[in-house]
Amino acid sequence: MNDNEILARHFEEHRDHLRAVGFRMLGSTTEADDAVQETWLRLSRVDADDVNNLAGWLTTVLSRVCLDMLRSRGSRREIPLEEPAHPDLPEPRPESAPEHQAVLADSIGVAMLVVLDTLSPAERLAFVLHDLFAVPFEEIAPIVDRSPAATRQLASRARRRVQGANAPERDHHRGRRVVEAFLAASREGRFEDLLALLDPDVVLRADETAVTAATAALAHGAPVLAAEAHGARTIAEAFSGRAREAQVVTVDGRPAAAWAPGGRPRSVFTFTIVGDRIVELGVVADPETIAGLDIVFAATEA
Known part of the structure; x- marks a missing residue:
């Protein structure tokens, strides 16, 4: 087995996780698959020996790809009726703070997608990575080009909007x-x-x-x-x-x-x-x- 085949095998081990992150970022299985494919292309162009933490590297690159895709949208994407509300994707990691579990229990239904589409790209990324996948703010901050404290505020602002979207x-x-x-x-x-x-x-x-x-x-x-x-x-x-x-x-x-x-x-x-x-x-x-x-x-x- 050559180096490319080994790299491809390791990538496949992370594909489901990357697809789950991509879907929750973008709200579309098609766009998520595109983002995952772009992540693979970028991985294939780097020296794998320089990647110390493959899972973290892949999540970071995928997040940057998703952020670019969100920013390039000329208008809010409509959710196609045929798009499954709950595609066959792994569930978010369970480490989110207990007080958020009620809000996130049905974390990616159509209602959540509608709310997420009201957030800015940076808010959406910070909220999804931290609240749904427990990525530390220190790792999210370079992706959105902000300090960890400012990134925490992005996620907090997004969280309040999600929690208050249907508040009387x-x-x-x-x-x-x-x-x-x-x-x-x-x-x-x-x-x-x-x-x-x-x-x-x-x-x-x-x-x-x-x-x-x-x-x-x-x-x-x-x-x-x-x-x-x-x-x-x-x-x-x-x-x-x-x-x-x-x-x-x-x-x-x-x-x-x-x-x-x-x-x-x-x-x-x-x-x-x-x-x-x-x-x-x-x-x-x-x-x-x-x-x-x-x-x-x-x-x-x-």
Whole structure:
């Protein structure tokens, strides 16, 4: 068996996985097969000895091919009626976070394809690779030409759109009331009210820019924000007496808050709300990430 035959055999071992990734990226078995074939052609043109991790290399190349295909679409692709909603493809890897399982249980039906078609190519790629196939953000970032933190935000934004695609309008209003109550309690230093709004296991995630800015703002250099914090009491202490200039906005259609001196968002606060409690709070201050958010101020909402 010559080297080309060995390489082809190894490629065939990964074909089903690549086809599954391609279909979830592109929503079409035909286009997925085209992407897989292009990946094979690119593999055949490189020195296999230079590929240390064939599975990772193939997934990366396929993802780049799919990203180019998504970007080249002149208009949103219609899903043909004869296109199977659930082709005979391997299931996504099971390592996705438990809280996403309900959303992703029927991960690639026609309804999901419709939602995915509303995402930008980079959002779609980040969401599919991370949430459906558990690829780390550090590996996705070079594919979409962003930092790992910005890539995390892409996936988070896509996830919120997927989760909220069919959310009733009343959930939006309820979430807005929770955000308004949180900001008011924060400004007025009402610690117990903050506790009541936060889930006991709430998680706070702040990007590096936000942590650095918060640290620099204090005379003694003790950070107001950590990159990640857990628990209602810890997060209530971090926000009590603060957020004085923050205002309610929507971010990608979801209730959120922003500090925007002169009308220019400098920090954005995102909320994941279940019932009437905040289960996750994000603080974003990286200008590149903020520039990619669809932020609508209350006065300009329809």
